[in-house]
Structures are given as C-alpha cells and as structure tokens.
Amino acid sequence: MTQMRTSPDQGGRAPGRGARRTELAAFLRSRRERIGPEDVGLPPGPRRRTPGLRREEVAQLAGVGVTWYTWLEQGRPINASPQVLDAVARTLRLDPAEREHLYALAGMPPPVPADLAGGLPEDIPAILDRLAPMPAAVISARGDIVACNRAYAAVMWCLERIPPSERNTMWLLFTLPGCCNPVVNFTEQAHEVVAVFRYRYSRHMGDPGWKELVRRLCAASPEFARLWATQDVAPPRPCDKVFRHPAVGEIAMRSTSLDVTTAPELRMVVYNPLDRESADRIARLLDRSEEAAAALPDHRH
Missing domain, CATH: 1.10.260.40 (lambda repressor-like DNA-binding domains)
Incomplete structure (x- = not known):
C-alpha cells in the first residue's frame, strides 16, 4: 500500500x-x-x-x-x-x-470548463463505448459518475437503482449496505480511498459542493467520519477492486485513471480484468443482460 x-x-x-x-x-x-x-x-x-x-x-x-x-x-x-x-x-x-x-x-x-455545460467533450462517449468489454466511466474529481459504458453499468449494477444526484463513488461506497454494494473488498481499501479523496479535496476547499458532500458523508457513515478525522492524505494510484454480481460471482479488476485533458476536472477510470475468469464473467454479463438483471436483489435502498 x-x-x-x-x-x-x-x-x-x-x-x-x-x-x-x-x-x-x-x-x-x-x-x-x-x-x-x-x-x-x-x-x-x-x-x-x-x-x-x-x-x-x-x-x-x-x-x-x-x-x-x-x-x-x-x-x-x-x-x-x-x-x-x-x-x-x-x-x-x-x-x-x-x-x-x-x-x-x-x-x-x-x-468548471465551459464546454461541460452542454455535455461531455464530443469524443468521450465514443471512446467509452470502444473500451468495452473493459468497464470504463468518466468521473469528476469529487467522484460524481458523469458517464459510463455498458460494461461499467453491468458491473456497478446498483447504478440503475440510484437517483442521478446520488451517483457519486464516495457516497455509494460508504452508504450502500453490503447486500447492494458491488464492491466486496472495500473495507481493506477504505483508509486509502478517503486519503485520496482528501488529496483532491485540498484543491477544492473553497467549493461549497465539496463541503456539502463531506458533511453528508460524515453524517451518513461513521466509518467515513472516523477516517476523515485522521487527516491522512495520499496521491491517486492504480487500485485493485473485487466486484460481485449476483449472476456471475466475483470479478477482480485493476482501475487506472486517465485525465481528460479537454475537461481538467474529469478523469476516465478504466477497469482491466486481472484474470481470464473475471474477463469471461464480464462477457457473460454483457451477452446475457436479461438473465443478469433477473438475478439482482428485488429490493431497493
């Protein structure tokens, strides 16, 4: 680490x-x-x-x-x-x-870059689509999920059940209960996740949106509040995550963040399967989307 x-x-x-x-x-x-x-x-x-x-x-x-x-x-x-x-x-x-x-x-x-008012830079959606079957998403510095491809939506199956205003990676990781949280190895990474979030927060300390997100996270998650209080900070780096989908089981991947140079506040996060079995399970999710959907829990949070 x-x-x-x-x-x-x-x-x-x-x-x-x-x-x-x-x-x-x-x-x-x-x-x-x-x-x-x-x-x-x-x-x-x-x-x-x-x-x-x-x-x-x-x-x-x-x-x-x-x-x-x-x-x-x-x-x-x-x-x-x-x-x-x-x-x-x-x-x-x-x-x-x-x-x-x-x-x-x-x-x-x-x-905020002026061109984001009308949506993403024009090449980004096509790049996301062509990265499949690797899951990929465009995420803001604060963790808001701005766009994603089919593979990311399949692996992060909770997204379709979450209002757009709450599709924030930090909010999902710290507030979704285990039954509906696709990331299963989050506990071991939570310390570093918060430290990286503080690293980005220090560059946006005057932004009310960041302050409000921190306030909500501290109120909703005692674990986030505890880790936030440590004042630890760490730079971003590639990170291994294990996802679980009810239809196919666990999917191990490594995330890599790439800056979107035409929109400095955005980054593209691409997930590369760590083994053949994980790659095959992503392919099954994409090929059998109806079966995968049927396997999801029938409740919402």
Whole structure:
C-alpha cells in the first residue's frame, strides 16, 4: 500500500503563496496592458503613460471596487470569490486556459470548463463505448459518475437503482449496505480511498459542493467520519477492486485513471480484468443482460 502522510491542514495547500501572488500580479498587469480602451468601447482619453486599460477602468467594467482590484493586482492577500474572478476574466478577455490560470494563482478551485455545460467533450462517449468489454466511466474529481459504458453499468449494477444526484463513488461506497454494494473488498481499501479523496479535496476547499458532500458523508457513515478525522492524505494510484454480481460471482479488476485533458476536472477510470475468469464473467454479463438483471436483489435502498 502507498505510504500515507499525515497532513496538518486539511490535505495541505500548495507552498509559495507569496510567489503565487507575485505571479498573479504580473499576470493581471500583462492581460490588462494588452487591451486598449477602444477594444471595450471606452474613449481613448488623454495620452496614457502605459499601454492598455487603467486599473480603475478594469474595476469599473468588472463591477468591482477600484481599491479591491488594485490590491488584487498588487498581489495583496485578499479573498476573491469565483463570481468576481469570472467578472475580471470576462473584462480582460481571458481564454479558458488563462481563466483556469487566474483561478490557480488566486488560490481558488479550478473553474468548471465551459464546454461541460452542454455535455461531455464530443469524443468521450465514443471512446467509452470502444473500451468495452473493459468497464470504463468518466468521473469528476469529487467522484460524481458523469458517464459510463455498458460494461461499467453491468458491473456497478446498483447504478440503475440510484437517483442521478446520488451517483457519486464516495457516497455509494460508504452508504450502500453490503447486500447492494458491488464492491466486496472495500473495507481493506477504505483508509486509502478517503486519503485520496482528501488529496483532491485540498484543491477544492473553497467549493461549497465539496463541503456539502463531506458533511453528508460524515453524517451518513461513521466509518467515513472516523477516517476523515485522521487527516491522512495520499496521491491517486492504480487500485485493485473485487466486484460481485449476483449472476456471475466475483470479478477482480485493476482501475487506472486517465485525465481528460479537454475537461481538467474529469478523469476516465478504466477497469482491466486481472484474470481470464473475471474477463469471461464480464462477457457473460454483457451477452446475457436479461438473465443478469433477473438475478439482482428485488429490493431497493
């Protein structure tokens, strides 16, 4: 098992805050100086000593206070909400990469990629389908199951019984009772699962959605609450899981996570069978889907 280290402050924040603020100040100045007043519908006015917009003009266009924006550009330790950062990003005409860079320098969780509002990046569903018979799913950093292929849905047979709002890997693992939890070796991995979750949480500490999920998990699962209180943190790594399906028995697989570069908050998790018997059992689930469905428990939670 990967060695875990105890974190003194909720998983630890990235070091070098002073250097990050210096970078933020330089980045904002450079983006401001490339935009002329005529680009945003302002009169040129008298001769300017420096190129681009003035600080007070950026503040006015973004709808924020002049003093606040000045302090932000000077790299002072002030708080910035996602809404304010978005207003500054729009005013400075930042592209998606620049907007994400702004959030990182301001010490905020990465913004949700704009292209996710309309669904997954267009190539991802086809890639998921072609990975079958290997189970695969697209999962957010928080553990929300965004999409999956038939093989994943067959192995994680509980999904069709769960409302979409609760299709979160952490929620399923810690709250589903054993009769309906497809993962049978979870107890031995729970410590590391929570440590990896904290590793991701430390990068999203300002996100209300993450805080609410942690609150709900602590309330619903004494085991999660106990492990969360240890403050342990660990980086992600490939992980062996054993699933059980009522129709075919146990399926042993190794999971590997691949970042979706066009949507930085998503990762594709692919499960590779560890032996021939497990691969054959997945094939049986896919070939005899009606028989497999008939073998499932007839109750719901």
